[in-house]
Each structure stands twice: as C-alpha cells, then as structure tokens.
Amino acid sequence: MEFNTVLQRRYSCRSFAAQAVEQEKVERILEVGRIAPTAVNKQPVHVWAVSEPGMLEAIKGVTRSNYGAPLILVVGCRPADAWVRRYDGKNGAEVDAAIVATHLLLAAENEGLSTLWVGSFDPALLKTILPDADAYELVAMINVGYPSADSTPSPMHGSRISMEEFVTKLV
Numbered sequence: 001m002e003f004n005t006v007l008q009r010r011y012s013c014r015s016f017a018a019q020a021v022e023q024e025k026v027e028r029i030l031e032v033g034r035i036a037p038t039a040v041n042k043q044p045v046h047v048w049a050v051s052e053p054g055m056l057e058a059i060k061g062v063t064r065s066n067y068g069a070p071l072i073l074v075v076g077c078r079p080a081d082a083w084v085r086r087y088d089g090k091n092g093a094e095v096d097a098a099i100v101a102t103h104l105l106l107a108a109e110n111e112g113l114s115t116l117w118v119g120s121f122d123p124a125l126l127k128t129i130l131p132d133a134d135a136y137e138l139v140a141m142i143n144v145g146y147p148s149a150d151s152t153p154s155p156m157h158g159s160r161i162s163m164e165e166f167v168t169k170l171v
C-alpha cells in the first residue's frame with residue numbers, strides 16, 4: 001500500500017469482526033516490528049502475539065478497552081537492558097517499545113487490517129497471563145483485526161491541534 005494511504009486510512013478501530021488474521025499477515029507484521037530501530041540497537045523489547053481464544057478471553061480482564069480483536073500484540077520492554085542517556089539518566093526502553101508498537105500498528109494497516117493502541121490496562125494482571133513477562137515493563141496492547149461492517153472513527157480522530165500549536169519553525 002502507498003505509505004501515505006497507510007497513514008491516512010488508520011484510525012482507532014473499536015469494533016472488530018470475528019474473522020481471524022491470516023498467519024502470513026501476522027508474520028509480515030511481526031517482521032516489521034522486529035526490524036524497528038532502538039537506541040544503540042539494544043533491542044530491549046519483546047512482543048507477545050496473542051490469538052489463542054482462551055488467552056484472548058483471559059486478557060479481557062486486564063482492560064476496559066475490549067473490542068473483539070482476534071489478535072493482540074502486547075509490546076514490552078526491559079529497562080535493565082536499555083540504553084540510558086548519560087546526561088540525565090533517562091532510560092530509553094519505553095521509547096524503544098513505542099517505536100516497535102508503532103511499526104506493528106502501521107504494518108498491520110498496510111496489510112488492510114485495522115488497529116487500536118490500548119495503553120489503559122492493568123500491567124500486573126497482564127503479567128500473570130503472559131509467559132515470561134516478569135522482567136518486562138508492558139507498554140502497549142496493539143489490537144489487530146478486520147473492522148466490523150459498522151466500524152467508524154470516533155470524533156477524536158478528526159480532532160488535532162493546529163499546525164501552529166504543533167510546530168515551532170525556527171527557520
């Protein structure tokens with residue numbers, strides 16, 4: 001898909017069809033996540049790709065943002081393995097995870113799928129469901145699937161700060 005089309009078609013989908021995401025699409029999406037850039041290439045990130053029905057059911061308990069997505073990509077990071085900025089000690093793990101999550105989101109859109117970034121979830125509870133998640137900070141649950149026939153963008157999709165507020169051009 002043309003890149004600008006990918007960006008323009010994306011909106012937060014809050015109504016997914018039951019149709020599963022084809023495995024070859026899942027693999028292509030994950031590959032785009034894997035090659036995302038990270039600070040000093042530390043790659044302190046991990047993704048749990050959840051499509052098993054029992055697991056999806058269990059995950060419903062960790063968030064109020066449940067919209068029936070057949071695939072949830074949980075993105076986590078390990079601060080202990082991340083680059084740390086020497087000037088102020090800022091840990092880069094969460095930024096790295098956000099880049100990976102954005103890659104996954106846009107890669108899914110490029111496959112003709114719809115997505116929702118869910119950040120409002122109980123990370124402690126989610127850790128009890130995912131295998132080997134203890135050492136990770138869980139950053140995002142990227143919901144992926146086909147939109148239901150009546151899925152539409154929310155009013156927030158069309159609401160953005162003006163270009164003047166958004167940018168300070170120092171030319």
Ligand SMILES: Cc1cc2nc3c(=O)[nH]c(=O)nc-3n(C[C@H](O)[C@H](O)[C@H](O)COP(=O)(O)O)c2cc1C
Nearest residue numbers: 010011012065117118119120121153154156157158
């Ligand atoms: C970091 C982050 C966390 C978000 N968390 C949630 C969430 O928990 N539940 C939800 O319904 N939407 C969530 N969203 C979606 C935003 O509400 C949405 O992106 C925003 O309102 C703009 O709408 P649009 O994505 O349709 O353009 C999140 C988005 C981001 C970037």
